[in-house]
Amino acid sequence: MMVSVDLLPLLFQGAAVTLQVTALSMVVAFVLSFAAGFARLSRIKSIRVASSVYVEVFRGTSLLVQLFWLFFALPLLGIELTALVAGVMALGLNYGAYGSEVVRSAILAIPKGQTEASIALNMSPWLRMRRVILPQALAIMLPSFGNLAIELLKGTSLISLITMADLTYQGMILRTFDSSRTFEIFGLILVMYFVMAYPLTLFMRWLERRFSAGRV
Amino acid sequence: MEFVKDAPIVRYRKVSKSFGDRPILKEINLDIAPGEKIAVIGPSGSGKTTLARLLMTLEEPTSGTIEVDGNQLWHKTVQGKLVRADEKHLHSIRGKIGMVFQHFNLFPHMSILRNVTEAPIHVLGLDKEEAVERAVSMLKKVGLADKLDQYPAQLSGGQKQRVAIARALVMRPKVMLFDEVTSALDPELVGEVLTVIREIAEEGEMAMLLITHEMEFARDVADRIIFTDGGRIVEQGTPEQIFYRPQSPRLITFLSRFRAG
Amino acid sequence: MWSWSFTWSILPQILEAMKTTILATIVGFAFALVGGLVLALGRRAKNRAISLGTAGIVEFVRSTPLLVQLYFLFYGFPAIGISLSPFSAGVLGLGIHYSAYLSEVYRSGIDAVPRGQWEASKALNFSKGTMWRRIILPQAIRPVIPVLGNYLIVMFKETPVLSAITLVEMLLTAKMIGAESFRYLEAFTLVGILFLILSYGSSLLIRRLELKWSRS
Numbered sequence: 001m002m003v004s005v006d007l008l009p010l011l012f013q014g015a016a017v018t019l020q021v022t023a024l025s026m027v028v029a030f031v032l033s034f035a036a037g038f039a040r041l042s043r044i045k046s047i048r049v050a051s052s053v054y055v056e057v058f059r060g061t062s063l064l065v066q067l068f069w070l071f072f073a074l075p076l077l078g079i080e081l082t083a084l085v086a087g088v089m090a091l092g093l094n095y096g097a098y099g100s101e102v103v104r105s106a107i108l109a110i111p112k113g114q115t116e117a118s119i120a121l122n123m124s125p126w127l128r129m130r131r132v133i134l135p136q137a138l139a140i141m142l143p144s145f146g147n148l149a150i151e152l153l154k155g156t157s158l159i160s161l162i163t164m165a166d167l168t169y170q171g172m173i174l175r176t177f178d179s180s181r182t183f184e185i186f187g188l189i190l191v192m193y194f195v196m197a198y199p200l201t202l203f204m205r206w207l208e209r210r211f212s213a214g215r216v
Numbered sequence: 217m218e219f220v221k222d223a224p225i226v227r228y229r230k231v232s233k234s235f236g237d238r239p240i241l242k243e244i245n246l247d248i249a250p251g252e253k254i255a256v257i258g259p260s261g262s263g264k265t266t267l268a269r270l271l272m273t274l275e276e277p278t279s280g281t282i283e284v285d286g287n288q289l290w291h292k293t294v295q296g297k298l299v300r301a302d303e304k305h306l307h308s309i310r311g312k313i314g315m316v317f318q319h320f321n322l323f324p325h326m327s328i329l330r331n332v333t334e335a336p337i338h339v340l341g342l343d344k345e346e347a348v349e350r351a352v353s354m355l356k357k358v359g360l361a362d363k364l365d366q367y368p369a370q371l372s373g374g375q376k377q378r379v380a381i382a383r384a385l386v387m388r389p390k391v392m393l394f395d396e397v398t399s400a401l402d403p404e405l406v407g408e409v410l411t412v413i414r415e416i417a418e419e420g421e422m423a424m425l426l427i428t429h430e431m432e433f434a435r436d437v438a439d440r441i442i443f444t445d446g447g448r449i450v451e452q453g454t455p456e457q458i459f460y461r462p463q464s465p466r467l468i469t470f471l472s473r474f475r476a477g
Numbered sequence: 478m479w480s481w482s483f484t485w486s487i488l489p490q491i492l493e494a495m496k497t498t499i500l501a502t503i504v505g506f507a508f509a510l511v512g513g514l515v516l517a518l519g520r521r522a523k524n525r526a527i528s529l530g531t532a533g534i535v536e537f538v539r540s541t542p543l544l545v546q547l548y549f550l551f552y553g554f555p556a557i558g559i560s561l562s563p564f565s566a567g568v569l570g571l572g573i574h575y576s577a578y579l580s581e582v583y584r585s586g587i588d589a590v591p592r593g594q595w596e597a598s599k600a601l602n603f604s605k606g607t608m609w610r611r612i613i614l615p616q617a618i619r620p621v622i623p624v625l626g627n628y629l630i631v632m633f634k635e636t637p638v639l640s641a642i643t644l645v646e647m648l649l650t651a652k653m654i655g656a657e658s659f660r661y662l663e664a665f666t667l668v669g670i671l672f673l674i675l676s677y678g679s680s681l682l683i684r685r686l687e688l689k690w691s692r693s
Contacts, residue, residue, distance in 0.1 A: 060673040060680075064637040065648060069669060072652075072661040077478065116274050117321035117380075121335035121387060122310045125303060131334060135325045150540060157542035161641055168545055175552060183556040186549040190541045197540035 004188050007174055007181075014170030015192055021084070021156045021166065025091035026149060032096025033145075037103025051100070058097035064158050066090045071162040087159035095152045102144040106137040139211045146204030150197050157193075167192060223286065225250045225312075225390055225423050226271065231280035233266055240266045242447040243280065248391065248423050255426045255434035255455075258444035259470060264427045267444070268393040271425070272315045273306050284309050285390065311339075314389030318396040320376045322368040322383070328355070329364040332383045340387065347386075354382040358412050374405030378412055385416065391423045392416075398430060406430070413437070431474055435459055443467045484663045487654050491667055494650035501568050501646060502633045508572025509632070510625070513579025518609075520584065531580075538577035544638050546570050551642040563644040571639075575632050582624050586617035623690075626683040630676050637668075647671065 039051035058066065067090040070081055081089065110133050118128035160169035171189045175182050224247035233241040241263045248254060256264040269275045271282060273289065281298070282289040291298040292305045301309075323331050332351035336342045342350070355361045358378040368376055377397055384392060394413065398406045410433050417424060417437045428434050434441060434455065441458040443451045443466075451464045462468050519531035538546070551566040561569065590613055598608040640649035651668045655661035 056677055057673060060634075060677040061669040062634040062637045062648075062672050064640070065665060065669045065672060068648065068652065068661075069665045072655060073665045076660075076662040111321075113317060113319055113321035114323065116272075117317060117323070119274060119310070120272050120313075120315035120317075120384065122307060122339050123335060124307060124339075127338055131338065132323055136323075139325070154540075154542040157544040158638065160544070168542065168548070171545070171548065179552075180556055183549075183553040186545060186553045189545050190537075190549060193541040193545060194537055198536070201536070201540065 004184060007185060007188060010170045010174060011167060011188065011192060014165060014167035015196065017164060018153070018156050018166040018168075019196065021087055021091070021159060021164065022153045024088045025095065025152055025156065028088060028092025029095035029099055029148070029152060032092060033099025033103050036096060036100035037107070040100065040104050041107060054093075055097045055100055058094050059101075063090065063094045063155055064161070066094055067158055067162060083159065083162045083164045086162060087156070087164055091152060091155055091159075095148055095155070098151075099145065099148055102141050102148070103137070106140040106144075107133060109140055110136050142204065142208050142211060146200070146207070149204070150200050153197050153200065154193065222250050224248055224283075225252075225285055227281075227283040228267075228270075229281045229283070231270065231277050231282060233263070233270060233275060233278050239447055241270075241277075244447075244449060246442070246449065248425065250390065251421055251423055253417050253424045253426070253437055253439045254442060255428055255438035255440075256442045256444060257428065257431065257434060257458075257470075258442075258450075262444040263447045264444045265395055268315065268395050268425055268427055271391070272313055272393055273310055284312055311387070312390045313393065314384035314387055314391070315393040315395065316377070316380050316384050316397050318399050320368075320373075320380045320400075322376055322380055324368050327365050327367055328360065328371070328379055331368070331379060332386050335383070336386055350386050351382070354386045355379070357385075357415070358382045359408075372405060373401045374408045377401065377409045381409075381412055381416070389422065391425065394424065394426045394428070396427050396429065398428070431459070431471075443470065445470070478662070480660070480663060483658070483660055484667060487651075487664060488667065490654065491647055491650055491664075491671065494645060494647045495671065497564075497644065498633070498636050498646040501564065501571065501636050501639060501644065502629070505568040505571030505575065505636075506629050506632055508568060509575035509579050509628075512572055512576030513583055516576055516580035517583035517587065520580065521587070535577045535580055538574060543570060543574045543635060544641055546574055547638065547642050563639070563642050566642055567636075567639040567644045571632055571635070575628060578628060579625065582621050582628065583617065586621040587613065589620065590616045623683055623687040626686075627680070630679050630683070633679075634672060634676055 036051045036054055039047050040055070042048050042051075067086065070090050071083065071086040074081060074086075114132055114136070115128060118132045123132070156166060157168040160166050160172065163169075165173075167189055171185050174185050226246075226248040228244050228246040231241060231244045231246075232239065244263075244267065246267075256267060258264050266275060270277050271284075271289070277290060281291060287309055288298065288301070289306070289309050290301050292301045293299075323334070326334060329348065329351060332355060333344070333347040336347040336350060337344060340347075352361060352364070355364065358381055360375060360378055360382070363371065363375065363379075368379070371379065381397075397413070398409055401409065410430065413426070414433075414437055416422070424437075426434065426438065436455075438455055440452060441455050442449055443458060443464075445466050451458065451462065451467050458467070459471065462471060516531055516535055520528050520535070522528045522531070547566060547570040550561060550570050551563065554561060554566075594612055594616065595608075598612045603612065636646055637648035639646055640652065643649070645653075647668050648665075651661075651664035654664045
């Protein structure tokens with residue numbers, strides 16, 4: 001692998017873009033997960049319906065199709081997005097839809113007795129969500145959120161197909177200089193993705209252990 | 217009725233409840249005097265738990281009204297008409313009621329101390345010091361002052377239920393509901409919980425509605441016993457009357473089955 | 478802005494390409510079903526080198542993007558003398574990628590087989606092969622069939638990524654139509670709707686099967 005050193009500067013540049021897009025999309029996805037997750041539990045039917053439509057549409061059509069739609073089709077409706085915005089939006093909307101299911105099912109998994117005990121203590125709905133239901137639900141959500149975070153990181157590779165200069169994109173560029181090194185280039189990129197994703201796996205496992213401490 | 221001397225603290229007026237088309241309670245009328253201890257007995261499915269859950273606002277009555285301390289619980293008066301109460305109204309009345317559940321329902325992610333201080337701090341608005349002081353004295357009362365930093369999962373069922381009692385007491389309700397609080401316990405743990413409830417009952421100032429299968433306990437603690445069956449109050453009276461001079465055939469059958477079992 | 482007549486005119490072409498999408502899904506999934514089982518058994522191997530090696534492969538494959546894996550197979554392998562057609566590289570990539578996921582599904586199924594079943598098999602002196610084939614696997618696989626079904630849908634939704642290695646499936650067909658006519662809006666929307674119908678429809682089907690099964 002000594003020969004690969006000359007490839008690294010460009011690949012590191014790409015990895016920085018990958019991490020940046022991952023971080024931005026995670027924020028969008030996280031916010032949407034909770035917004036849509038709560039909306040699906042709303043007492044108001046129109047809110048429930050609207051959020052289920054969002055969730056089913058974004059889970060049911062493929063991420064790459066959504067990405068292409070935002071980047072290539074939306075301009076024809078007069079809305080031009082930069083590659084970065086289209087990428088972050090597609091990733092955020094897509095993983096937000098999956099995340100909302102995580103939020104919803106975790107909240108539903110909390111036993112009814114917890115809500116009843118909170119009512120008996122005269123806690124307001126907001127207080128009971130914030131201090132009783134959510135802290136317990138978050139512990140249930142963590143493993144699934146961890147998996148989604150890794151899927152999202154991997155999903156960012158698709159933005160190379162809408163001209164974002166991420167890690168994958170740099171590989172395609174390097175390949176054009178010397179196609180005899182393609183095997184080495186993509187092998188190296190795979191390792192770099194692994195190096196970025198695996199700490200996330202370890203971090204999530206650590207968080208899970210910490211969260212379950214003292215409560216079993 | 218001789219027990220109701222002051223204005224009642226709770227008043228059920230023609231309260232009915234059905235789940236779907238299955239009636240659970242049928243036009244219940246019941247007054248509870250301040251400080252009165254009432255035990256509710258009856259076969260399972262007779263509606264006795266629902267009686268308590270309506271008062272705790274965990275279920276909404278299908279018809280009828282409940283008054284707490286002179287105020288409508290499930291309704292409020294707007295321009296002379298009774299309308300369905302909103303969360304704000306429920307919140308303002310609910311503080312007078314407390315409840316202990318069959319399955320404890322402690323908060324598993326909070327220490328014992330936090331289980332008991334959580335509502336005083338965030339619902340009553342006490343400062344932390346005062347809440348802790350109140351909580352510790354209450355946990356002492358139920359004999360668990362040495363468990364403050366433990367978590368519910370580390371306690372036995374009897375201990376959990378005593379924490380749940382402390383958690384409800386610390387809110388200083390005027391009426392306390394005990395919903396089959398020993399039913400989920402191993403037989404050898406029932407005694408410690410009943411002892412605590414007896415002590416609280418003896419202090420006297422709080423009204424108590426005890427839904428129970430422990431006949432002996434009901435007889436000792438209650439001023440009045442209510443026997444429910446098929447969604448109605450079939451018979452009520454002093455423990456003396458209910459246990460030694462039951463009138464209705466259904467109560468007689470119920471008691472005999474109990475003695476046999 | 479939106480032309481229905483254009484939408485109708487491209488529908489046959491896209492439906493034709495759907496055949497490729499579906500074929501790639503089926504072949505890739507068949508590969509993953511077998512590969513996943515091999516990996517699941519490999520992880521249980523007594524030989525530590527094999528079990529750790531398998532675990533490593535699973536972690537690595539799951540932590541790296543399908544797109545880069547496909548590039549590696551399609552562009553990288555020719556550099557070491559192995560040329561694959563877009564279709565074979567595509568289904569091989571899908572198969573390998575999802576083998577890693579399915580191995581975890583099998584594993585959870587195997588772990589859920591009660592200990593008594595292993596002990597009884599031993600007491601009856603079954604050979605290892607017989608035990609796995611006749612006792613353990615039938616019990617391990619049946620309860621995870623709905624999960625496997627969900628992965629089939631997930632894989633189906635990832636087939637558009639195969640367009641990046643020039644496999645002419647639905648998305649690439651739509652993209653080519655868009656490039657010719659500048660009517661990306663109709664082309665991509667149509668693809669999105671087709672994906673939604675197929676994946677949502679099949680997920681409803683799986684849910685119904687699951688309900689039926691859990692009752693019996």
